Amino acid sequence: MTTILTVGVAVIDIVMSIDALPRKAEKYRARDAAIVGGGCAANAAAAVARLGGRALLAARTGQDRIGDLIVSGLEAEGVDCGLVRRIAAGRSSFSSIYVDAAGERQIVNFRDLALSFDGGWLEGRIPDGVDAILADTRWPQGAAVAMAAARDRGIPGVLDAEAPVREAGEALRLASHVAFSAQGLRDLTGIENLDAALAAARDETGAWVCVTDGAAGVTFFEHGTLAHEPAFAVEVVDTLGAGDVWHGAFALALGEGEDPRAAIRFASAVAALKCTRFGGRTGTPDRAEAEAFLRSRT
DSSP states (O other), rough: OEEEEESSSOOOEEEEESSOOSSSSSOOOOEEEEEEEEEEHHHHHHHHHTOOOOOEEEEEEEHHHHHHHHHHOOOOOOOOEEEEEETTTOOOEEEEEOTTSSOEEEEEEEOOOOSSOGGGGTTTSTTOOOOEEEEEESSHHHHHHHHHHHHHTOOEEEEOOOOSSSGGHHHHHSSEEEEEEHHHHHHHOOSSSSSHHHHHHHHHHHHHHEEGGGOOOEEEEETTTTEEOOOOOOOOOOOOOOHHHHHHHHHHHTTTTTHHHHHHHHHHHHHHHTTTSSOOOOOOHHHHHHHHHHHHOO
């Protein structure tokens, strides 16, 4: 079984489905609601587990009720949480999220900035047998340790590059693969045009780079030239967590030995299916669903 370690943030999402995103200081009534696990690395780990991989998560939470919900929810998904550090007196992260009728979301997140960002405890604790490591930029110190470990082992080290990217400068230098969001790429380079920005990021990092841009698909370099994989057209219900599960599926495919283009296509199918379902992480498909979807689109 392919083993993927994800490193970064884990939260609880309180999700409300409403007709339109709030604009006024008024009361609103939700059409649907869910309390689900969230966070870039945590959602990616859950996706890896649903897609048939062995998922390990390294993250930080408080020793509080939110932390209990985070860990129990991930363990129910089959994620190994042995590297989740529970910090006494720390407060776990959670978000209030609105999803409108078009599937777009508005997020207000709380993070306890007093929760230790130290990543040194992770050094030497990453087990053998890991096939790829994915880290997000929300925990820069952990990402640096993770990307160094991937480089030392000669396995893919994938950085989920969200703004502010330069806070994770050490991880950016060490990653073999950097998958930017459009906002993250513009944040790093200061260049509005994504093709030009991606070229600048490739020159700076020396890594394989791509940029995910929602319905506009994924642009990447292949054999030194720009290439593009379109997004799959689906009826969007909820985009929450789509980028996170994309990264998890992408890292899993790389760990299984797929080339980047095939990994992008697989990850894009997983993310598209997730977007057709309300509830953030809970909408992540399993492997059979993803493969059936891909066969239907060839």
